Amino acid sequence: MLSYIVRRIMEAIPALLGISIISFILLHIVPGDPVRIMLGQHYTAQRAAALSASLGLNKPLYMQYLIWLGNIVRGNLGYSYNYSQ
Secondary structure, rough: HHHHHHHHHHHHHHHHHHHHHHHHHHHHHHHOHEEEEEEEHHHHHHHHHHHHHHHHOOOOHHHHHHHHHHHHHOOOOOOOOOOOO
């Protein structure tokens, strides 16, 4: 019974990794700029660059994914683009 459970967990890992990749790509394909949404009326190029740097949005996509995946594994779901001020 224990070997069955371990085998099922090991089979679920690639599926969860695939779902995480699809979720991350969908977040980046959706139209709209999260920095522009967060800054709203206070948007300037300088503030946008600073916020992008602080959120890590200026890093390459694969680095963003690895950071995102590491945070998800630790239970950190990140910032809300709509509600953080």
